Amino acid sequence: MIGVTALQPDVSYVHVFSQGPDVMHLRAFSTWDRATSVSWPEKNPCRDVLKDRFMKHAAAWQSDCAYLSSVREMAIHPAYQQIIGMGQDALPFIFAALEREPDHWFWALRAITQEDPVLTEHRGQISRMAQDWLDWARSRGMQW
Numbered sequence: 001m002i003g004v005t006a007l008q009p010d011v012s013y014v015h016v017f018s019q020g021p022d023v024m025h026l027r028a029f030s031t032w033d034r035a036t037s038v039s040w041p042e043k044n045p046c047r048d049v050l051k052d053r054f055m056k057h058a059a060a061w062q063s064d065c066a067y068l069s070s071v072r073e074m075a076i077h078p079a080y081q082q083i084i085g086m087g088q089d090a091l092p093f094i095f096a097a098l099e100r101e102p103d104h105w106f107w108a109l110r111a112i113t114q115e116d117p118v119l120t121e122h123r124g125q126i127s128r129m130a131q132d133w134l135d136w137a138r139s140r141g142m143q144w
Contacts, residue, residue, distance in 0.1 A: 074104050098130045102127045
């Protein structure tokens with residue numbers, strides 16, 4: 001069941017601004033920048049929408065950057081930047097992707113978390129860098 005507070009008919013987009021274990025709070029912004037609150041008393045009701053958005057951007061990024069050797073060029077790709085823009089909502093999907101197949105998600109992870117748990121001796125070794133990030137996430141109780 002969706003609880004809505006004063007949702008205006010001219011709402012143009014919705015942004016997640018906090019999430020707990022049982023309730024996700026959203027802020028809907030209208031074209032006039034009037035904010036209204038929306039809460040859904042279900043666990044991660046937007047997960048499928050977020051996953052679809054992530055998968056769409058990840059597929060575009062991986063397809064367009066498959067033959068690039070420059071990590072900088074990979075990181076400034078518009079689809080990669082969209083994933084960074086998803087903020088912490090992208091983390092479970094990035095960690096799942098890293099676990100399946102290590103890739104250059106490290107720039108996004110540093111941008112989103114403001115952390116860098118990669119050991120100096122692991123730099124440049126994608127599989128070890130991925131493992132450092134996965135260990136970091138698990139040590140903080142993150143699940144994906």
